[in-house]
Amino acid sequence: MKAFLIVLVTLLSSTAPIWSQEHQLVWSEEFDYEGAPDSSKWRFEKGFVRNHELQWYQEENAYCKDGLLVIEARNEQRENPLFREQRRRDWRRSRPLIECTSSSINTRGHFEFTYGRLEVRARIPVAKGAWPAIWTLGTNMEWPSCGEIDIMEFYRIKGQPMIMANVAWGKDKQWDAHWDSKATPMTHFLDKDPDWASDFHVWRMDWTEESIRLYLDDELLNETLLSETVNGAIGKGSNPFKQPHYILLNLAIGGDNGGPVSGASWPIRYEVDYVRVYQ
DSSP states (O other): OHHHHHHHHHHHHOOSOOOOTTOOEEEEEOOOSSBSOOTTTOEEOOBSOSTTOSEEEOGGGEEEETTEEEEEEBOOOEEOTTOOTTOTTOHHHHOSEEOEEEOEEEOTTTOOBSSEEEEEEEEOOOSTTEEEEEEEEESSSSTTTTOEEEEEEEEEETTEEEEEEEEEEEOSSTTOEEEEEEEEETHHHHTTOTTGGGSOEEEEEEEOSSEEEEEETTEEEEEEETTSOOOOTTTTTOOTTSSOEEEEEEEEESHHHHOOOOSOOSSEEEEEEEEEEEO
């Protein structure tokens, strides 16, 4: 009896949210149509965007088919329309060629939310150089004071494939982030299921006024307390995780974290079954 009471008290005092039937589906995308992603829900990033990545983002590389969103990285080369030989310091303009293409879509201006549960069922590419992600950003400040939540990132660290679960906010200097990151080796999942990389998995964020919890197939990968996520001077001491965020899905190639592309079988496909938000 004493042991039972100890367990009961522990459960009741836990900071983990209790997600009951009272939480309702407030937004979803099932991708159950053919063609381009629904323009009333999604917008595209275009060109070279961030992190010295190799891909040129364009709309053509994202399409819906057989109930899935497919983001496809393609090995195709053409001239970089931004190229300016005299501007060598700008990496977006210093590349004479586009080496590959991909897509990045987001809900900014269409759907933003504060607190709740985000679930994404997806099958990610694990080829060398692939850098798929599920993430959110705030809207009221520049990065990183706006806040970033990486529900999923995949890339290699020192050659080892990793599943990342991260939260970032601002420091006192511009574009300098404080990271609460957790890298889980992919071998952790392959040991349980050798076919892990071929299957779909559910990534989840439970976001409350107290914490951000990031899960993969119900396994907690990282927890960040909002009492710790206070911006520095640029963010004026605000908390970027007590304001609305929008959702991003993208497949980057190479860049600062993606690493070199080698032995890849093009095209590289990132497939998303659904995106759902509960509150």
